Amino acid sequence: MKETGLIKKDEIDTPALLIDLDAFEYNIKLMADFMKDKSAKLRPHYKSYKCPTISHKQINAGAKGITCAKLEEAETLIFAGIRDVLIANEIPNPAKLYRLAGLAHAHPETKITVAADNAENITALSQAASRFGVTLYVLVEVDVGMGRCGVNTPDEVYALSKRIKDSKGLVFEGIQAYEGHLSYDLDIPTSLTEEVKREGVKKMCEKVGAIKDYLEKKGITVNEISGGGTGTYNITGNNTIWTEIQAGSYALMDSVYDRAGLRFKCAMTILTTVMHKRPGMAVTDAGLKVCTIEQGFPAIKGYPHLEIYQELSEEHGPIEDPKDELEYLQKIEYIPSHGCTTVNLHDQFYCVRNNTVEAIWPITARGRSR
Numbered sequence: 001m002k003e004t005g006l007i008k009k010d011e012i013d014t015p016a017l018l019i020d021l022d023a024f025e026y027n028i029k030l031m032a033d034f035m036k037d038k039s040a041k042l043r044p045h046y047k048s049y050k051c052p053t054i055s056h057k058q059i060n061a062g063a064k065g066i067t068c069a070k071l072e073e074a075e076t077l078i079f080a081g082i083r084d085v086l087i088a089n090e091i092p093n094p095a096k097l098y099r100l101a102g103l104a105h106a107h108p109e110t111k112i113t114v115a116a117d118n119a120e121n122i123t124a125l126s127q128a129a130s131r132f133g134v135t136l137y138v139l140v141e142v143d144v145g146m147g148r149c150g151v152n153t154p155d156e157v158y159a160l161s162k163r164i165k166d167s168k169g170l171v172f173e174g175i176q177a178y179e180g181h182l183s184y185d186l187d188i189p190t191s192l193t194e195e196v197k198r199e200g201v202k203k204m205c206e207k208v209g210a211i212k213d214y215l216e217k218k219g220i221t222v223n224e225i226s227g228g229g230t231g232t233y234n235i236t237g238n239n240t241i242w243t244e245i246q247a248g249s250y251a252l253m254d255s256v257y258d259r260a261g262l263r264f265k266c267a268m269t270i271l272t273t274v275m276h277k278r279p280g281m282a283v284t285d286a287g288l289k290v291c292t293i294e295q296g297f298p299a300i301k302g303y304p305h306l307e308i309y310q311e312l313s314e315e316h317g318p319i320e321d322p323k324d325e326l327e328y329l330q331k332i333e334y335i336p337s338h339g340c341t342t343v344n345l346h347d348q349f350y351c352v353r354n355n356t357v358e359a360i361w362p363i364t365a366r367g368r369s370r
């Protein structure tokens with residue numbers, strides 16, 4: 001084979017975050033194909049990868065826009081040319097609301113939507129929008145079982161939607177309703193069986209469907225109902241009430257989601273070098289500063305029987321290696337247990353195909369969590 005001069009995978013300095021491009025493209029296509037004939041459209045969540053290059057690829061594959069969690073994430077998306085951004089989260093801080101309205105003012109070509117779940121926040125959003133002379137689209141968040149933010153009753157949603165409709169600079173766009181408690185759990189295969197998920201989604205559809213009917217009877221149009229995660233995309237995405245699916249982890253996946261029996265592939269790994277070897281033990285150069293562990297230790301790709309020994313330390317990954325399968329200076333890959341928080345520790349993805357680095361994509365929103 002002709003030498004191309006491109007860097008080979010085993011020449012990448014470690015620790016480094018990799019994307020297997022074949023697996024990533026497979027995931028993007030699998031989701032796009034599933035969503036193609038659905039009444040809901042895909043609006044993938046950016047917090048799972050924080051890289052606008054991936055967002056553009058999702059939009060090219062049919063996604064209508066992008067979801068994010070924080071104002072700073074929205075800024076990086078809009079600066080990268082994404083024209084339809086949902087911040088599926090409340091922004092309570094007054095200073096940030098002016099920054100949001102300023103962003104809308106500087107980017108009139110972009111539709112910006114934000115969630116709200118109380119009257120005071122809606123008043124503050126309207127003041128900020130009016131001061132900058134912009135329009136902000138607002139979803140009222142309904143708690144569909146996560147017990148995080150959101151209101152509950154049809155009357156509460158009606159009162160907030162009416163307030164949005166009557167507020168200068170705001171447009172009531174619909175409902176934010178995310179069922180994270182049905183989508184992701186550390187005991188995924190046992191706690192979130194297909195039956196549990198289907199039953200949960202059915203209940204949440206009844207709740208949100210009733211709220212939508214109630215609002216419409218009172219003359220308020222609900223354009224969007226937005227929610228859905230990787231673990232429920234094929235259930236929530238099959239109902240006709242939701243108009244947007246916010247799944248994000250499907251693009252790169254992680255080892256916890258991998259246990260859910262979804263058809264997506266683990267496309268993201270951390271490349272690491274064995275920096276110390278002694279009988280029964282190998283130590284890598286990838287510790288807590290490049291891999292989060294709040295959802296468990298990473299899996300070792302290609303060695304499902306090997307495990308991290310006791311703890312990851314800041315810069316070291318001790319691996320129990322009873323049969324001495326690993327060698328000094330060998331490069332191995334971790335599959336992170338939680339992709340969303342692990343990407344936040346890295347500046348770039350090395351994108352690899354056929355053992356060659358094909359591209360380097362910046363993780364632009366790394367640390368942009370305000």
Ligand SMILES: Cc1ncc(COP(=O)(O)O)c(C=O)c1O
Nearest residue numbers: 045088178229230246247248249
């Ligand atoms: C509001 C919201 N929507 C969508 C998602 C995406 O979920 P997933 O990581 O399952 O794709 C999340 C994840 O936490 C979320 O908080």
